[in-house]
Amino acid sequence: MSNVPPFLRHAPVTTALPLVLDSPHSGEHYPDDFDHAPPRAVVRRAEDTHVARLYRHAPRLGAALIEAVFPRAYIDANRSLDDIDPTMLAEAWPSPLAVSRKTGKGIGLLWRIARGGAPMYARKLAIAEVQRRIDHWYRPYHAALAAEIDALHRTFGAVWHINCHSMPAVGDEYADDAGRVRKDFVLGDRDGTTCAPEFTALVAETLAGLGYSVAINDPYKGVEIVRLHGRPDERRHSLQIELNRRLYMDEATRGPTTGYRQLEANLQRLLSRIADYVRAQV
Numbered sequence: 001m002s003n004v005p006p007f008l009r010h011a012p013v014t015t016a017l018p019l020v021l022d023s024p025h026s027g028e029h030y031p032d033d034f035d036h037a038p039p040r041a042v043v044r045r046a047e048d049t050h051v052a053r054l055y056r057h058a059p060r061l062g063a064a065l066i067e068a069v070f071p072r073a074y075i076d077a078n079r080s081l082d083d084i085d086p087t088m089l090a091e092a093w094p095s096p097l098a099v100s101r102k103t104g105k106g107i108g109l110l111w112r113i114a115r116g117g118a119p120m121y122a123r124k125l126a127i128a129e130v131q132r133r134i135d136h137w138y139r140p141y142h143a144a145l146a147a148e149i150d151a152l153h154r155t156f157g158a159v160w161h162i163n164c165h166s167m168p169a170v171g172d173e174y175a176d177d178a179g180r181v182r183k184d185f186v187l188g189d190r191d192g193t194t195c196a197p198e199f200t201a202l203v204a205e206t207l208a209g210l211g212y213s214v215a216i217n218d219p220y221k222g223v224e225i226v227r228l229h230g231r232p233d234e235r236r237h238s239l240q241i242e243l244n245r246r247l248y249m250d251e252a253t254r255g256p257t258t259g260y261r262q263l264e265a266n267l268q269r270l271l272s273r274i275a276d277y278v279r280a281q282v
């Protein structure tokens with residue numbers, strides 16, 4: 001088994017705040033047993049490339065940043081463990097499955113198709129190898145994030161978590177908004193259930209003040225990670241932030257564009273405003 005760690009944790013380098021960021025989809029380490037059928041460049045279109053790097057300043061503001069090292073197309077950290085497509089498996093899964101709409105579209109815990117629609121695998125997956133992906137990559141990532149959030153909540157009595165993602169500039173055929181040109185940012189709080197409305201509003205207003213267009217819960221409401229951690233009645237606030245890739249990268253080559261530095265600087269301004277807010281709450 002690989003010596004590559006499943007996640008990286010960037011600890012605060014100044015006084016710690018109860019603020020945690022996680023980037024579950026920006027991993028770029030493709031394990032040797034990921035024998036995807038389409039070319040790597042096609043499979044990589046599933047990645048939120050650069051997202052963890054764009055938030056690397058977070059520890060200087062007192063926030064912890066946890067990033068997945070494994071790619072989303074291998075096992076998707078933002079899905080529940082029972083969201084598996086049984087048609088991808090060589091054998092019956094040993095426990096009950098709860099297939100979601102995402103799996104219906106081919107993008108559940110295990111992706112059946114690559115972006116563009118080509119089958120991800122030329123074979124069925126064995127139960128043992130899927131369980132290895134879960135135990136070696138998925139579970140440690142989730143355990144690290146939960147430990148971080150729980151420890152801060154114990155210390156401060158409240159915690160704020162930002163689940164960091166990026167999205168294609170235009171909805172593709174697997175999205176709920178196929179063909180639609182997207183806003184610069186989409187905030188997801190699962191229709192106001194995963195964080196205090198004032199926190200979503202603070203982020204939306206700060207981004208609008210920086211000149212960005214912002215949508216809330218449209219087309220992305222947030223999926224498994226904010227659902228797991230967002231319990232605002234316990235002062236556990238969790239918000240998903242989707243960045244539009246046109247702001248910072250060429251979606252064909254995956255290379256950063258000239259907009260990258262400006263976005264990075266503006267994300268620093270956003271996090272600084274969030275840090276001030278969090279500091280005032282505890």
Ligand SMILES: [Zn+2]
Binds near residue numbers: 025048164165166
């Ligand atoms: Zn993502």
